[in-house]
Each structure stands twice: as structure tokens, then as C-alpha cells.
Amino acid sequence: DQQVKQNSPSLSVQEGRISILNCDYTNSMFDYFLWYKKYPAEGPTFLISISSIKDKNEDGRFTVFLNKSAKHLSLHIVPSQPGDSAVYFCAARAKTSYDKVIFGPGTSLSVIP
Amino acid sequence: NAGVTQTPKFQVLKTGQSMTLQCAQDMNHNSMYWYRQDPGMGLRLIYYSASEGTTDKGEVPNGYNVSRLNKREFSLRLESAAPSQTSVYFCASSDRASYNEQFFGPGTRLTVL
Numbered sequence: 092d093q094q095v096k097q098n099s100p101s102l103s104v105q106e107g108r109i110s111i112l113n114c115d116y117t118n119s120m121f122d123y124f125l126w127y128k129k130y131p132a133e134g135p136t137f138l139i140s141i142s143s144i145k146d147k148n149e150d151g152r153f154t155v156f157l158n159k160s161a162k163h164l165s166l167h168i169v170p171s172q173p174g175d176s177a178v179y180f181c182a183a184r185a186k187t188s189y190d191k192v193i194f195g196p197g198t199s200l201s202v203i204p
Numbered sequence: 205n206a207g208v209t210q211t212p213k214f215q216v217l218k219t220g221q222s223m224t225l226q227c228a229q230d231m232n233h234n235s236m237y238w239y240r241q242d243p244g245m246g247l248r249l250i251y252y253s254a255s256e257g258t259t260d261k262g263e264v265p266n267g268y269n270v271s272r273l274n275k276r277e278f279s280l281r282l283e284s285a286a287p288s289q290t291s292v293y294f295c296a297s298s299d300r301a302s303y304n305e306q307f308f309g310p311g312t313r314l315t316v317l
Contacts, residue, residue, distance in 0.1 A: 100244070125305065134208070134294050134308030135247070180246060190235050190254045190298075191262065192306060194247035 094118045095183050095195035103201045110168040112198050114181030117162065121183040125192070126155060126166050129178045138179070139166070171202045206230050208309035210295050216315045217285045225280040225312050227295030235298045236278035237262075237306065238270060240291040247294065253278055285316045 096115045104110045114124075122143040127135035141148040141155045141164065148155050154167045168175055181195040208229045217223055229236065234255045239247040239262075249262030253272040267289060269281045278297075282289060292313050296306040 095246075097246075127306075127308075132310070134296075134310050135306075136308070137305045140305065182247075189300070190237075190252055190260075191249060192237075193249070193263070194239075196244055196246040 092117075093196070094121075094193050095181055097179075097181055097195040097198050099198050100196070101199040101201070103203060104171045106173055106202055106204050107170045110166075110171045110175065110200055110202070112166040112168075112179050112181075112200065114164045114166075114195055115162060116164075116183050118183070118185060118193075119162070120185040120187055121193075122186040123184045124155070124157060124164055125182045125184075126153075127180040127182060127194075129180065129197070135180060168200075171200075173202050173204050176200055176202045208295055208297055208307050210293075210309035210312050212312060213310065214313050216317065217282075218317050219286060221285050222281070222283050223285065223314075224282075225293055225295075225314075226277070227279065227309060228277045229295075229297040229307070230276065231297060231299070231307065232275070233297035233299045233307070234275070235300075236272065237296040237298075238268070238278070238280045239294045239296065240264065240289075241294060241311075242291050250280065250293075285314075287316045290314060290316045 125140040126138040129135040157164045178197045237252040238250040251270040256275045295309040298306040
């Protein structure tokens with residue numbers, strides 16, 4: 092039973108356009124959400140996060156939106172660049188188990204030049 | 205500035221053999237984690253250690269043991285390897301001061317024949 096879902100295994104976007112990666116969760120106890128980026132043969136690296144008390148967090152070209160009522164978050168990348176091609180993992184943490192971070196299955200993004 | 209290091213990078217085992225995956229971090233983090241990554245499954249937490257001297261089970265602990273040797277080192281042991289344990293294993297560390305942003309090692313690719 093996946094608590095964090097990323098229903099699109101892959102996504103292709105033209106360079107310069109917007110990339111939107113979606114994530115859904117089922118556990119209402121989750122209070123902190125993170126996005127990680129992973130290149131082949133490397134470990135994941137932290138990208139951006141959002142607390143449940145906010146509905147938006149922005150860092151340069153990356154913006155994460157949180158809709159708590161829908162248990163949905165999305166990562167927007169604008170403009171998309173070829174170097175953004177990677178696997179993106181959505182992750183969540185519950186207030187009752189601070190050290191347990193649950194990851195989604197990932198979405199592979201390809202940015203086409 | 206090593207961050208999180210893992211050894212070995214690659215390993216091939218026969219069913220029933222044992223081995224220990226080593227992980228060390230130099231960031232003085234309290235928490236350390238072991239994940240496995242399988243296609244379509246994302247990163248699944250095997251075990252974690254919230255502080256030196258403590259360990260707890262994650263989502264998929266069966267078939268594994270861990271040791272938090274000291275604050276820097278967290279090892280993962282497979283006592284009797286099975287083909288289902290073929291995976292890429294990632295070690296990570298974090299600190300509550302950074303809201304659980306996890307820093308990952310480069311991974312160990314394990315094949316069990």
C-alpha cells in the first residue's frame with residue numbers, strides 16, 4: 092500500500108517549457124514534503140521542500156505547490172533545461188515518526204533540446 | 205568534503221552468502237538510513253538510526269540487520285542473501301536542524317544469483 096504515489100512514470104518536455112510533476116499521498120499525518128532529484132549512477136539529492144502550513148514554496152526555477160484537502164502536491168520547473176533530465180522522487184514525513192521519510196516511486200523527466 | 209560514502213560500489217553474491225555494506229558520513233549528523241531502490245518501487249526504507257546506539261525498522265526490514273557502530277558509521281548486513289535482495293542500496297544521513305533533508309551516498313549495486 093503506497094502512501095506516496097507518483098502516477099506518471101515518465102514525462103517528456105521541450106526545453107524552455109514548463110515541467111509539472113505530480114504527487115499524491117494517502118497519510119493525513121504527513122506534515123512535511125520533499126522533492127529529490129536523481130541522476131543515473133548517483134544518489135538522490137535534495138531539491139526543494141514544503142511544510143504543511145504552507146501552500147507554496149519557490150526556489151529559483153523550482154516551485155512546489157501543496158493542496159492539503161486533495162492530498163496532492165506538484166513540482167513546477169520553469170523554464171525546463173536539458174540538465175533537468177533526471178528521476179524526481181516525491182517524499183513525505185509524518186509528525187508522529189520524524190525520522191521516517193517515505194518515498195514515491197519516482198517520475199523520469201526528459202527535457203528535449 | 206566526502207559527505208556520505210558507501211563501500212563497495214558493486215557486489216555479486218551467490219544465494220546464501222553473507223555480506224556487510226558499509227556507510228560513513230562526515231557531517232556530524234545524528235540520523236542515518238538504509239534504503240533499497242527497485243524499478244517502479246522508488247526508495248524503500250530498510251532500517252534507520254535516529255541517534256548513536258538506536259536502530260529501528262523501516263518498511264522492508266526482513267532479511268537485514270544493521271549496526272550503528274558510532275555516530276559516523278551505519279552498516280547493513282545480509283546474513284543469507286536471496287535473489288529478492290538484488291537491488292541498489294543507498295545510505296543517507298540527516299540532521300533535524302535541516303528539517304530532515306537527507307544526504308545520500310552514491311549507492312551499492314548488489315546482485316544475488
